[in-house]
Amino acid sequence: MATDRIILAALALTLIATVVALAGCPQPPVEEPPVIDMPREPTGERPAGGGEGETIKVIGSTTVLPIATAWAKAYAEVAPDVSVNVAGGGSGSGIEALINGTADIGDASRAIKDSEMERARAAGVEPVEHVIAYDGIAAVVHPSNPASQLTLQQLSDIYSGQVTQWSEVGVDGVGEITVVGRDASSGTYGSWEELVVQAEDDTREYTVAMLQMQSNETVRSTVASTPGAIGYIGLGYLDDTVRTVPVVPLDGGDAVAPTEATVADGSYPISRELYMYTRGRPTGIIRAFLDWGMSEAGQKLVAEEGFVPVD
């Protein structure tokens, strides 16, 4: 008898759950993010950080990650009572975390999208942008690849799939091009699409044949082990396992190699700003942290990590 009752109860529960689930269907369901949600005021502009315990949470772009990590480490000595927690996850995740309150600072290697801005405002958050460094994205090939330079148009042709053989861009003896890039959650993916793939033609898109890797390191290691590969990585990730190809800008002229100098003066065509976003104007410990990051000490770390300091 007891068994029957329990089964009956289970069935009833299931039925209720079903009804509840289906009742929610007509509207887009509101899913709470799977992360721990910090309390937030509906008006936004909350005194960010102050009084929350002395922790700053920084989440976002894997490109910005080395800078954020270096800052957090050095800042522990500047302000021992403040701990800075840093996590990666991609630019989109960073802005998402900023909106839902999981992060105090959202890192991004691209500017916030209009759609993200709208959702932030709908949630009562006003994201404020801070340019913390400049970054160049380098085109890299296998060390044995003889390519001496590529034009921006050629790169666009390669990454949109118009061209599939190295001989079609004037490089002989390498064969088929293996196109390597980042996955869609990467800011670098978006920047490269905008600055290279769509350099001349907004309607172009990445070739589906592109290998989508999860990090700058995996792009580098794949290119380093694949003779016919081409990939792109942030300036800070260049090393001698891959060869950097100088790029000829759209308006012609000489090919420019990505270096701190050419990114800083704007002559390298594939460069971008790196951002940290805060909820409203930063105050308290968050402001102090960002001010320190923009100071000479913080910007020196930016350079040490292989990025280009602001000013």
Added chain:
Amino acid sequence: MKKRVSRVWEWGIERLIQIAGILGIILVILIFFFLLRNSLPILRDFALADLLAGREWRPVREPPRFGMLPLILGSLYVTAGALVISIPLGVATAIFIAEIAPPRAREILKPAVELIAAVPSVVLGFIGLMVVGPWFARSFDDIPVGSFAALGSIMLAFMALPTIVSICEDALYSVPRALVNSSLALGATRWQTITRALLPAARSGLIAACLLGLGRAIGETMTVLMVTGNAAVIPRGLMGFLRPVRTLTATIAAEMGEAAQRSEHFFALFTIGLLLFVITFAVNTIADLIIRRSEKDIA
């Protein structure tokens, strides 16, 4: 008095186990409805045929395209390859452990195979990405890059092995000894006994083991995400095994981080989840039915 306490105790434990079992069923049902609810916005706006047979997966373009065909075929290639490798290997291992190996070898082999299941998938993925893949690319001219479908298959075969071996073994043990002994007594060799008496008798159990291995392989995420290259191309012919592909699971893992909550992309990823759920559910149900049949056969 003592007897009564122990009876109450026993009753309590029984109910607890019962509740745990029922809870499991409820959770599965809830997960199904959670997936369904989050897939509805996509299922409403796009024709099912366009989703399942669409040739292009471009979730962040305007307008987005959610063609899952390359992903479905990617999963199919990687899983099929994994089964081709793991089924013969798994069944053979199970036969060896159950029938041929001396007791001492069995005592070492069985835990060793089960230990494979304890290797975290991210570790296998890392080994595939950094060691095995580049080695293949260096050694074979037909493989341009060290991330390709068959590499995922090899890694998955390794992961599906413990499942296949354990269940095959159970199936072999459940064959009545009298059957084996009478075959031997009639003068059959050991090989004849295994192929003509033992394997046919354990047939349903073996098939179920392979199906559960299939379920394990198709749902695996981390390893394939790392070693198959994630290019959403439609694989073609046998050469497709040597080219990068992207699976259903890897797509969810790679893109969930970027997909804005409650955007079309977000719901489309849930639709992939629903598809995976339906596939694994079907495979496991069939396996379960076959296991039951085999139990009946033997009884």
